[in-house]
Amino acid sequence: MGKRVGMEVAIAASEAVALCNIDVAAVYPITPQSHMAEHLADIIHDGRIDAEFITVESEHSSISACAGASATGARVYTATSSQGLMYMHEILPIVSAMRLPVVMGNANRAVSGPLNIWNDHTDIMPQRDSGWICMFAENGQEVVDMTIQSFKIAEHPDVMLPIVLNIDGFQLTHMIEPLEFPTQKEVNKFLPPRKPFASLHPDNPISMGCFNTPDIYAETMKAKDTALHNSKKTIVKIWKEWGKQFGRTYKPVETYRAKGADTLILTMGSMGETASIAVDELRKKGAAVGLVRLRLWRPFPLDELRAAIKGCKTLIVMDRAISFGGAGGPVGTEIKSLLYHDKGRPRIVDFIMGLGGRDVTVNDFIAMVERAKKKKDETYEYYGVRE
Amino acid sequence: MIEIRWHGRGGQGAVTSVEMMALAAIEEGKYAQGFPAFGPERRGAPVMAFNRISDTPIKIRSGIYRPDVVVVLDPSLVGLVNVTEGLKPGGVLIVNTIKTAAEIRNKLNYKGKLFTVNAGRIAREELGVPITNTTMLGAVLKATGILKLEALKAPLEERFGKMAGRNMTALKRAYKEVKTAEAA
Secondary structure, eight states: OOOEEEEEHHHHHHHHHHTTTOSEEEOOOOTTTHHHHHHHHHHHHTTSSOOEEEOOSSHHHHHHHHHHHHHTTOOEEEEEOHHHHHHHTTTHHHHHHTTOOOEEEEEEOOOSSSOOOSOOSTTTGGGGGGSOEEEEOOSHHHHHHHHHHHHHHHHSTTTOOOEEEEEETTTTTTOEEEEEOOOHHHHHHHSOOOOOSSOOOTTSOOOOSOOOOHHHHHHHHHHHHHHHHHHHHHHHHHHHHHHHHHSOOOOSEEEESOTTOSEEEEEOTTHHHHHHHHHHHHHHTTOOEEEEEESEEESOOHHHHHHHHTTOSEEEEEESSOOTTSSSOHHHHHHHHHHTTOTTOOEEEEEEOOGGGOOOOHHHHHHHHHHHHHOOSOOOEESSOOO | OEEEEEEEEBTSOHHHHHHHHHHHHHHTTOEEEEEEOSSOOOBTSEEEEEEEEESSOOOOOSOOSSOSEEEEOOGGGBTTBOTTTTOOTTOEEEEEOSSOHHHHHHHHTOOSEEEEEOHHHHHHHHHSSOOOTTHHHHHHHHHHOOSOGGGGHHHHHHHHGGGHHHHHHHHHHHHHHOEEEOOO
16 A cells, blocks of 8 residues: 555545546536546646546536547546536436446535535435446545546446446545555556447447437336446445455445444445444443445445344434425435335434535434434434424 | 644635644644635635544544634634634633733633734744744644644645745744743
8 A cells, every 4th residue: 555645535536536547537626526626637737647638618518528538438537516416417317328437526515506515415316317326435535445446347347337426525525634545556456447348439430329219218228227236246346356455345335333233323425434423422321323324325235235224123314415395315215115115124214414514413413313212203304404 | 632623814824724734643643634614715704724633543524613722823813703612621722912811811701721922923024924824833733732843844845845944933933932821
């Protein structure tokens, strides 16, 4: 491993990209992703890596440029946040349908309106059904590691799908913390050059992603769904390889003191670390509370979740987004649906909290565990929101 | 774990202070976080920035509400912003000021541990600008003993290049000139 260094996580994300031998980056800056965009532009401008930085006029263009570049066989990266991701929305399912292994860092931020630049997961949830692999990092080290892993997973011949890595805006992007970088040699060993299944070239004209009539569109969509489900096997395999080479293990569903717990808190992203301190405090008082963290959101790791929550009586889902007018937060709603038929499934309490940068403290997690105990039904609830 | 809250004004480099502090701590083999008060910042407006420093890995990612140490970079913030808010009993307040400790205590109705230094003058004399973010690092090191002076050398050099030497001189002067006024 390289040296342990102190670095802002947004800068570290771009340093990780620089280790991955990318060919093209097309990034439009937006708070709180800006330092990622600026630093990657610096790296390429300074000639530290041999890549093209396409300056674009919008995120719609950045993701379109990425799609085009990726279709030529290039290794491609982009990063965005909030409104930028919303603006990409139209192109996202095209990238996945064309099976283009674009890697994107998303600095999670609330969506307008009203304008709010702070962290929550309301930007990524509307992209849920775009056919991208969707992961969440918990800390800076995971941002570095998962950025590098993402290229290998996305480009694997059994996957060939784009990946969005969620990096909580501010909570992670603006944090200076200690990190370990693998050396260039180690990354080269882990990450082979991309070998595209098909690519655009003027000498060998082909068509990609053009047109489907009703007699084939459904089959194409089913194939995409199957590909996304199947990708989990390769994701797990590559995470194991990473663990072997670098000693840090990655699983679709991570657990902390979950064994024997009758109550489990479920989080995604950077909240997990603070929640783990709440678990320690509750355990000290004798409460059988543990933590489950979804690293993988798409494809949804149902088997792993079932194994992680086995025997627990109450599952408290922390949702940092809302499905307006629906049955609750996107994560809570989905987990309720997936476990509906499971005999002896836990009672699922879905809290919507931490919206638009509202801080979620150790005491907040403890208060939600207390509230969940008293709650009689499984309807979703807002935590810490004034009437 | 020690938690530090820095008060400054937009443009005075409070974020650079927490960056230097975190990098120096990590350089020493410790664990650290440095982060701004998240959000848009305007030049001249009161701003905050934060540090956590620990001998063991830091897992907490929520804000700092009960700091062990409060640092005030800009003298005009005393009495304008509630700088002692949440300061732990036994905590330390470190202020850049030309006033006496008694005057600061009186203005803030504060009885805890207090350190004062005329960092503005040091910065003007050593750096030629009244920006005290690096100078005040010296006062913090003296008041808390949390890091060695030498640990700041590498981060300052990385950040300021040939200006690093003058920043280090200012920092060392603040280390020497900061005055203790034990709990009243």
